[in-house]
Amino acid sequence: MTKQAAALIVAAGRGSRLSGGDGDRPKQYRLLGGMPILSHTLGAFLSHPGISKTLVVIHEDDLDLYETAISALPASLRTGLLPPVTGGRTRQISVRKGLMALAESNSGTAPDQVLIHDAARPFIPADVITRVLGQLDEGKAAVLAAVPVFDTLKRLCPEDSRLETVDRSHLWAAQTPQGFAFPAIHAAHLRAEAAGRDDFTDDTAVGEWDGLTTSLAEGHPDNFKITTQADLVRAEQRITMTSSALPPLSGLGDIRHGTGYDVHAFEPGDAVILGGVAIPHDRKLKGHSDADVALHALTDAILGAIADGDIGAHFPPSDPKWKGAASDQFLQDAIRRVQELGGRIAHLDVTIICEAPKIGPHRDVIRAKIAGICALPVTRVSVKATTSERLGFTGRREGIAAMASATVRLPFTDD
Ligand SMILES: Nc1ccn([C@@H]2O[C@H](COP(=O)(O)OP(=O)(O)OP(=O)(O)O)[C@@H](O)[C@H]2O)c(=O)n1
Numbered sequence: 140m141t142k143q144a145a146a147l148i149v150a151a152g153r154g155s156r157l158s159g160g161d162g163d164r165p166k167q168y169r170l171l172g173g174m175p176i177l178s179h180t181l182g183a184f185l186s187h188p189g190i191s192k193t194l195v196v197i198h199e200d201d202l203d204l205y206e207t208a209i210s211a212l213p214a215s216l217r218t219g220l221l222p223p224v225t226g227g228r229t230r231q232i233s234v235r236k237g238l239m240a241l242a243e244s245n246s247g248t249a250p251d252q253v254l255i256h257d258a259a260r261p262f263i264p265a266d267v268i269t270r271v272l273g274q275l276d277e278g279k280a281a282v283l284a285a286v287p288v289f290d291t292l293k294r295l296c297p298e299d300s301r302l303e304t305v306d307r308s309h310l311w312a313a314q315t316p317q318g319f320a321f322p323a324i325h326a327a328h329l330r331a332e333a334a335g336r337d338d339f340t341d342d343t344a345v346g347e348w349d350g351l352t353t354s355l356a357e358g359h360p361d362n363f364k365i366t367t368q369a370d371l372v373r374a375e376q377r378i379t380m381t382s383s384a385l386p387p388l389s390g391l392g393d394i395r396h397g398t399g400y401d402v403h404a405f406e407p408g409d410a411v412i413l414g415g416v417a418i419p420h421d422r423k424l425k426g427h428s429d430a431d432v433a434l435h436a437l438t439d440a441i442l443g444a445i446a447d448g449d450i451g452a453h454f455p456p457s458d459p460k461w462k463g464a465a466s467d468q469f470l471q472d473a474i475r476r477v478q479e480l481g482g483r484i485a486h487l488d489v490t491i492i493c494e495a496p497k498i499g500p501h502r503d504v505i506r507a508k509i510a511g512i513c514a515l516p517v518t519r520v521s522v523k524a525t526t527s528e529r530l531g532f533t534g535r536r537e538g539i540a541a542m543a544s545a546t547v548r549l550p551f552t553d554d
């Protein structure tokens with residue numbers, strides 16, 4: 140029988156070694172390429188085929204930040220997420236609380252394996268996750284992702300401040316994920332707590348203390364932990380480098396442009412969904428689907444650019460299948476149609492027209508969310524908002540309108 144593996148992401152720290160800037164929010168919620176660091180980390184695990192469910196441990200003060208981070212992920216990925224649990228004063232306590240929640244999840248069915256990972260390591264490559272899972276499947280009880288230490292190491296002797304050289308030939312720098320047979324690490328954490336041990340900085344150390352043998356899986360230098368300001372700069376450089384890489388121009392020189400427009404009226408409710416993000420409001424938008432006027436306008440703009448009908452033709456409002464549907468699937472379908480033609484989206488631009496709610500405070504999250512849905516760098520997505528100076532139906536606060544444009548690059552054809 141296939142083993143069930145869960146991911147446990149610890150995100151309850153305060154990031155005290157990285158302070159200043161970005162509203163001083165904890166590092167796992169800082170924006171990286173327009174999306175919270177935690178969203179990048181979660182994306183890696185939620186999209187890995189070997190992980191069946193994912194639990195995040197958060198700080199009690201961070202629920203809003205957490206909700207924003209997960210709203211930046213496509214709805215299809217979020218189905219693998221369990222409700223978050225609250226962490227504790229140290230990483231070790233946060234992990235223990237996460238393990239206890241997993242033991243109780245799914246009506247008492249704990250996972251067979253667990254991969255414990257730092258939220259602050261957003262560049263975790265899928266093949267590192269695969270390697271750790273592979274060793275667990277071979278029967279290892281504890282598996283550590285790690286990289287060799289390349290620098291020459293020195294030890295400062297406290298007695299006389301003399302430096303001595305340390306043999307690095309057998310030294311490895313510990314990363315996460317650290318994978319375990321679930322019952323073994325769950326029991327080890329509970330025994331460590333009972334013994335009053337709260338000083339372990341990683342989970343293989345807890346396991347070793349409890350008698351588990353740790354095996355090594357090759358980690359990756361990209362899988363560094365964002366701890367200091369210098370790490371954040373390195374992460375920003377890395378994301379800029381990878382996300383601004385232009386698709387090759389050769390063969391994709393047929394530039395197409397499309398526009399889209401949509402309107403939805405208000406009805407009683409408490410939030411509107413715009414660009415895939417729920418924004419609290421004293422009304423909601425009325426529609427057959429989730430009435431996300433911004434994603435509908437974008438979908439039509441893309442369909443316009445490839446001259447492939449409109450959203451109503453592909454997803455008829457008369458079809459009960461789309462009742463209450465999350466609109467990210469409409470947008471993803473339009474992207475798929477572009478890909479089927481061998482094309483790429485070059486740029487998306489949407490303008491939301493309403494008097495309220497105010498879009499400004501949510502603009503970055505909406506932008507990141509749309510970029511996530513379309514698998515585009517955030518630099519290729521623009522979100523704007525305007526009022527209509529109290530004129531017309533939007534000015535009278537009867538509904539919200541959105542207009543969008545899409546630039547698409549297609550291969551040249553004979554027609
Ligand atoms: N009480 C804690 C402390 C840490 N972590 C998580 O453990 C991971 C690795 O810890 P670290 O880099 O030390 O994070 P912080 O404790 O937030 O950083 P600092 O020590 O600088 O305050 C992070 O994803 C962090 O959010 C946690 O869940 N609960």
Ligand SMILES: C[C@](O)(CO)[C@H](O)COP(=O)(O)O
Nearest residue numbers: 257313314315340341342364
């Ligand atoms: C778990 C860890 O990321 C492994 O490298 C690390 O131990 C976290 O704690 P630290 O205090 O930042 O070393």
